[in-house]
Amino acid sequence: MQVSKTKAGSSARAQAGAAPAAFGGRTEDHSKRAQPMPLPATPQDLNYLYPQIFWVDGCSNASTPCPPAPSVAPFPPPVPDRRRKPGNRERRSVGFLVTSLLILLALTGVGLSMFQIFHLEKELAELRESTATEHVPPALEKLIGEKEQLLKTEARKAAHLTGNPAQHNLPLEWEPVSGYAFTSGIQYRDQGLVINETGLYFVYSNVLFRDSICSSQVLTHIVYKKNPISPNNHVLMEDKLINYCTGLKKWARKSYLGAIFKLGKMDSLHVNVSKVALVNFEESKTFFGLFKL
Incomplete structure (x- = not known):
């Protein structure tokens, strides 16, 4: 350790003596060339000259092995088309089904109404035929007359x-x-x-x-x-x-x-x-x- 310091001191003096010659423009004997700097002999000297470099990915401890580097992330999935939502087709199907049911119910109601009207017209025709062929009771005849008279009197008099x-x-x-x-x-x-x-x-x-x-x-x-x-x-x-x-x-x-x-x-x-x-x-x-x- 002492030998290294002695060599370092002599090298420093040699460089200090050569500097005035260089700046002053004097020539110096080429035989007195500067000796190369000796290599450090201990690991501490290596640490002094070459500081340690650490990764900044969370692996600061050199004694523990670092985890493997993450693999490259795949490309993100494509953005779905908002104009075609997943539920639009189902909604259209449900709407078409509801509309069809409503139309079917309306047609059924119209059919039933027509059937009832036809049935009533048939009963009325049969009643007229029976009253025309059979004898009408006096009470019923009187009631019909009163109804006709009431309709006539309720009509506007003009x-x-x-x-x-x-x-x-x-x-x-x-x-x-x-x-x-x-x-x-x-x-x-x-x-x-x-x-x-x-x-x-x-x-x-x-x-x-x-x-x-x-x-x-x-x-x-x-x-x-x-x-x-x-x-x-x-x-x-x-x-x-x-x-x-x-x-x-x-x-x-x-x-x-x-x-x-x-x-x-x-x-x-x-x-x-x-x-x-x-x-x-x-x-x-x-x-x-x-x-x-």
Whole structure:
């Protein structure tokens, strides 16, 4: 150990002596060359010159064997296509099955309904045949009559009469059937409408007067009521026309009456005018009617 230090010291002095010659530009005897540095003789000296290198993978202890290096990781699996989820096919199958079942149930319900309707029509036809061929009991016949009468009375009571040019006398005569004319639950008799049920009614009447020469006479349009119990007539509505024309030209003037009245059973309503010859009896221009509220 001492020999090594002596050799190291002499080598250092030799290098220190050669340095001034190199920097100062002096030449030095080539015979005095620097001796190579002796190799260390002990392991401690080797540690000093060449420090130990350790792996930084957790294997810091040189005495224990290091685990084998991990193998190279394989490539990651491919990313699945999100547009095609695994459950889409199953969901479509379930949806198709449910839709098919609903359609089947709907068709079954329609079929059952048609069968029931057909069965009821068949029973009704058989019942009609049996009632036509067999004698109907009086009680059943009376019940059927009451039902028919109830249906007739429950129908809306109304009437609309149109002008009738075949006039003979006053009050005005009307057409109860042809054209727009009709009666429902109201009877047309003796040139008037007869009430068969007490209640509120809206009564209306329209008359068109016309002539080819103007005159100064007053035109009157009246709707009145009468009853077999009361001998007097009761005026319900009245209209008087004055100054309805000028000069010698043709003229036409409409008179309309309409209001709500409470009418009793057996009341009859009639229309009267001051001069029948001036009335235009076209069905769209002269008419009379009522309906129950």
